[in-house]
Amino acid sequence: MSSITFLPNEKIFSLNGENYSYVMQIKDGYLRHLYYGEKIANEDISSLFPQFLRAFSTNNFINDSFDTFSNEFPTLGKGDFRNFAFLIKTDTGSRLTDFKYEHHEIIDKPKETILPNLKGGKTLVIYLKDAISNIELNLYYTPYDKGVVRSARIKNMANTAVYIKKISSFSLDIPNNNYELVYLSGSYARERQIETTPLKPGLFEISSLRGTSSHQFNPFIAIKEKHTTEFSGNVYGFNLVYGGSFSLSAYTDQYDYVRLMGGINHADFSWQLNPKETFITPEVVLVFSNQGMNLLSQHFHDLYRDNLIKKTKLPIVFNSWESVYFDFDEEKLLSLIDKSALLGIEIFVLDDGWFGNRNDDTTSLGDWYTNIKKLPNGLKPLINRCKKHNMGFGLWIEPEMISPISELYQKHPNWVLRDSRHEPIQARNQYVLDLTNKEVIDYLKNTITKLLTENDISYVKWDMNRSLTENCSLTLDADNMEETHHRYMLGVYELLQYITDKFPHILFEGSSGGGGRVDPGMLRYFPQIWTSDNNDPISRSKIIYGTSLCYPLSTISNHIGDEITHANGRQTPLEIRTKINTLGPTGIEFNILNQDLSILEKVKTKFTDYKIWRNLIIDGDLYRLENPFQGDIFSFLIINREKTKGHLVILSSNITTNDKTYHTKLKGLNPKKQYLINNEKFFGSTLMNVGIPFRHSFGNYMVKSYYLEETL
Numbered sequence: 001m002s003s004i005t006f007l008p009n010e011k012i013f014s015l016n017g018e019n020y021s022y023v024m025q026i027k028d029g030y031l032r033h034l035y036y037g038e039k040i041a042n043e044d045i046s047s048l049f050p051q052f053l054r055a056f057s058t059n060n061f062i063n064d065s066f067d068t069f070s071n072e073f074p075t076l077g078k079g080d081f082r083n084f085a086f087l088i089k090t091d092t093g094s095r096l097t098d099f100k101y102e103h104h105e106i107i108d109k110p111k112e113t114i115l116p117n118l119k120g121g122k123t124l125v126i127y128l129k130d131a132i133s134n135i136e137l138n139l140y141y142t143p144y145d146k147g148v149v150r151s152a153r154i155k156n157m158a159n160t161a162v163y164i165k166k167i168s169s170f171s172l173d174i175p176n177n178n179y180e181l182v183y184l185s186g187s188y189a190r191e192r193q194i195e196t197t198p199l200k201p202g203l204f205e206i207s208s209l210r211g212t213s214s215h216q217f218n219p220f221i222a223i224k225e226k227h228t229t230e231f232s233g234n235v236y237g238f239n240l241v242y243g244g245s246f247s248l249s250a251y252t253d254q255y256d257y258v259r260l261m262g263g264i265n266h267a268d269f270s271w272q273l274n275p276k277e278t279f280i281t282p283e284v285v286l287v288f289s290n291q292g293m294n295l296l297s298q299h300f301h302d303l304y305r306d307n308l309i310k311k312t313k314l315p316i317v318f319n320s321w322e323s324v325y326f327d328f329d330e331e332k333l334l335s336l337i338d339k340s341a342l343l344g345i346e347i348f349v350l351d352d353g354w355f356g357n358r359n360d361d362t363t364s365l366g367d368w369y370t371n372i373k374k375l376p377n378g379l380k381p382l383i384n385r386c387k388k389h390n391m392g393f394g395l396w397i398e399p400e401m402i403s404p405i406s407e408l409y410q411k412h413p414n415w416v417l418r419d420s421r422h423e424p425i426q427a428r429n430q431y432v433l434d435l436t437n438k439e440v441i442d443y444l445k446n447t448i449t450k451l452l453t454e455n456d457i458s459y460v461k462w463d464m465n466r467s468l469t470e471n472c473s474l475t476l477d478a479d480n481m482e483e484t485h486h487r488y489m490l491g492v493y494e495l496l497q498y499i500t501d502k503f504p505h506i507l508f509e510g511s512s513g514g515g516g517r518v519d520p521g522m523l524r525y526f527p528q529i530w531t532s533d534n535n536d537p538i539s540r541s542k543i544i545y546g547t548s549l550c551y552p553l554s555t556i557s558n559h560i561g562d563e564i565t566h567a568n569g570r571q572t573p574l575e576i577r578t579k580i581n582t583l584g585p586t587g588i589e590f591n592i593l594n595q596d597l598s599i600l601e602k603v604k605t606k607f608t609d610y611k612i613w614r615n616l617i618i619d620g621d622l623y624r625l626e627n628p629f630q631g632d633i634f635s636f637l638i639i640n641r642e643k644t645k646g647h648l649v650i651l652s653s654n655i656t657t658n659d660k661t662y663h664t665k666l667k668g669l670n671p672k673k674q675y676l677i678n679n680e681k682f683f684g685s686t687l688m689n690v691g692i693p694f695r696h697s698f699g700n701y702m703v704k705s706y707y708l709e710e711t712l
C-alpha cells in the first residue's frame with residue numbers, strides 16, 4: 001500500500017510505495033528535495049544533508065544557497081544557475097518569482113482534467129505562493145505502489161495577465177552515482193531503439209518539436225547505475241503522459257548532482273495566463289527499481305494497466321494496408337473477408353483508401369464518406385459479410401488531417417494550421433487541421449459520430465501521418481500564438497475523450513506512421529498502438545524490446561507481414577514472423593488471396609495457439625531474458641501473475657557455424673513448482689538456474705517458442 005506522511009515538527013513529507021521512498025522538507029519556507037530511492041524509514045533525515053556555503057554561491061540562507069539547494073521546483077534568477085523548472089514573465093517584464101510554502105492537503109486524486117491522467121490514489125498537494133506577484137504554484141504528488149505521479153499547476157491570482165515561458169511537469173535532484181542515461185531514439189520504421197550514455201557534467205536533453213511525442217525520441221528517460229542489468233541495479237525511470245512536443249533532460253552539476261527535468265517543450269512556447277486562470281501541466285510518472293531495468297518496466301506496465309489503459313481482449317485483426325494498399329473494390333474485400341474468417345481472424349480492418357476520392361495519398365483526407373467509385377454499395381455489404389462470419393469490422397481514419405485536394409479544404413481553407421502570411425507546409429501531401437479552433441473540433445466530433453453511428457464498427461485505427469510544422473493558428477491572437485501546439489494537443493484530447501466516451505464498445509488503436517505517437521497520454525484513449533510500419537520480425541524484435549521498457553505488451557500491436565518485408569526488403573520464414581509478431585495484439589498484414597494453403601494453415605494454427613496464451617499478454621509479467629541490442633539473441637518470457645503459465649520465445653539472428661550451446665535461464669517462476677514444458681517436467685528452480693538449451697548453427701535465423709504450465 002502506498003502512503004503519504006507528514007512530520008509536522010520537522011516539516012518532512014514522505015511518499016512511500018512498495019519499494020521506494022520519496023522525501024521532501026519545507027526549509028526556510030522553500031520546498032527542498034531530500035531523497036528518492038529504495039524504501040527507508042519515516043524519520044527525519046535532514047541532518048544527513050549538511051549545508052554550507054561554497055565560493056561564488058549566493059546568500060539565500062544563513063548557511064546555504066540556491067546554488068546547491070535541491071529545490072523541488074527550481075527557479076531562475078535567484079542563485080540557482082542550473083536548469084530551471086519554470087519561467088513566468090509578469091506585467092513588469094520581470095521573470096523573478098519567489099514561491100514559498102503556504103499549506104498542503106491530502107485529497108482524492110482529481111478526476112479527468114483536460115489532459116489525460118492516471119486514475120485514483122490519494123494525492124498530496126503542496127501549495128506554494130509568490131506573495132509579491134500573487135501567483136500560486138501547486139505541486140501534485142500521487143504515490144502508487146509502483147511509482148509516483150507528479151504534475152504542477154500555476155494559478156494567476158494577480159489582476160493582470162502573466163506569461164508562462166516554461167513550465168515543467170517535474171524537477172528532481174539526485175546525487176550522481178556513476179549513472180548512465182537510458183533513452184529511446186529512432187526514426188520512422190525504426191522506433192524506440194535503446195541508447196545508453198554516461199552522465200558527464202553538463203546538459204543532456206532529448207526532445208520533440210514535431211507536435212507529437214515522435215518516432216525520434218520517446219518521452220522516456222531513465223538513469224541507471226553503471227553495471228545495472230535487466231535484473232540487478234538501481235534505476236530511476238521518467239515517462240511523460242503527453243503526446244505533444246516535449247523535452248526531458250539531465251543536468252549534471254559542479255557537485256555531481258543530476259537534475260532530471262521534463263515537460264512540455266518550452267522552445268517556441270508561451271502561455272498567456274489571465275487573472276484567475278490555472279495552467280495544468282501534463283503528468284509525469286516516476287518509477288524506481290532496485291532490481292534492474294526489467295522490474296522498472298514491470299512497474300510501468302502495472303501502473304498503466306491498472307490506472308490508465310482500458311482493458312481489451314486483444315482481438316486478432318486482418319489489416320488491408322500491406323495486402324492491397326489503395327487497390328481494392330467490394331469484390332476483393334469480400335474475398336479477403338471470407339478468407340480471413342477461415343484463419344480465425346476476429347476483426348477485419350479496412351485501412352486507408354475507402355473514403356472521398358482516395359486512390360493514393362494526395363487527396364481526400366477530411367472527406368469521411370465512402371468512396372463510391374470503389375465501394376458503390378458503401379460499407380454495409382462488408383460489415384454484413386463480417387457479421388455473417390461472426391467477425392467485427394474495423395475502419396481506418398486520420399481525423400486530424402486535411403488534403404489540399406478535398407471537399408473539406410474547398411469549403412474551409414482556413415481550417416489548417418498556418419499563419420496569415422506564409423503558405424503552409426505540406427507533408428505526405430497533407431495539411432494539419434487546426435484543432436485549436438472549436439469549430440474544427442465540433443465538425444470532427446459530428447463527422448466521426450455520424451460515421452460510427454451509421455456503421456456497425458467495432459475497431460477504429462486512428463492515424464496521424466505527419467509532424468506539425470507551423471506553431472500558428474488563424475484564430476489565435478498575437479499574444480496567444482505560441483500556445484498553438486499545446487492547444488492542438490488539448491484539442492486532440494478533447495476530441496478523443498468525446499469520441500471514446502461516446503463509443504465505449506469500439507476498440508481504438510492509435511497510429512502515427514506506425515509508432516510516432518506512442519506515449520502514456522495516447523494510451524489513455526488507445527489501449528493499443530500500431531508500433532511500427534516495419535513488420536520485419538528481426539527489426540520488430542528490437543522495436544518491441546525498446547517499446548517494452550515502459551509500455552506493456554498488451555499495447556504493442558504487431559502484424560504478421562509478407563515474406564519479404566515491405567519496409568526493408570528482408571526475407572524471413574513464416575515461423576519467425578508468426579512467433580515474433582504475436583508478442584502483443586496481433587493480426588495479418590499480407591495478401592492472403594495469393595498464398596499457398598500450407599502457409600494459411602500454419603497461420604491458422606498459430607492463431608489457435610495464440611488464443612490459448614493471449615491472456616498472458618493482457619496481464620502477465622514480462623521478463624526480458626536476452627537483449628538484442630547487446631547481442632544477436634532476443635528472448636521474452638511472459639508469465640501470468642499466479643506464476644502457473646508462461647510463454648517463452650527465443651530468436652537468434654546471426655549464425656556462428658558449429659556454435660556453442662546456449663542456455664536461456666528463465667525468471668519469475670515458482671522455484672518449488674514443477675512446470676510442463678516441451679513434454680518434459682522441470683522444477684521452476686531448474687528452469688531458472690540451468691535454463692533451456694538451444695544451438696544456432698544452421699540457417700539465417702532460429703526461433704523457438706514454448707508454452708509452459710504448472711503441473712503436479
Ligand code: GLA
Pocket residue numbers: 321351352396463465511512513514530532533
Ligand atoms: C500509416 C500507418 C499504416 C497505414 C498508412 C495508411 O503509415 O502506419 O499502417 O495505415 O498510414 O496510409
